[in-house]
Amino acid sequence: MAETLGLDYVIYIPLADEFNQDVGDKVYLDHDMYETIVFNLCSNALKHTWNGRVTIRLYVDYKDKIKRIVLEVSDTG
Structure with a gap:
């Protein structure tokens, strides 16, 4: 979609082995809900960005000595 719109895009998702080593613990989540959230974040970023990235x-x-997994979707739109 980004290519069709002529946008630059950067996707940084580490390899599974590297990410699992960094996390170190099991993560439990609702896969369907997570997929819905990620899809909505990405589609909104693409929908509202006319040029840029x-x-x-x-x-x-790590924040306040607590390990967190962060999914960050940002745009210039």
Whole structure:
């Protein structure tokens, strides 16, 4: 979709082995709900960006000594 709209896009999702090593613990989630959320975030980013860039990142972050998994969808729209 980004190519069709002429947008730059960056997708940074680490390899499964690398990500699993960073996480270190099992993560339980509702796959259907997660898929819906990710789809909505990405489609909104593409829908509201007329030029520029859409970036999607998945990474592990630490805040207040708590490990968090972050899905970040950003755009210039």
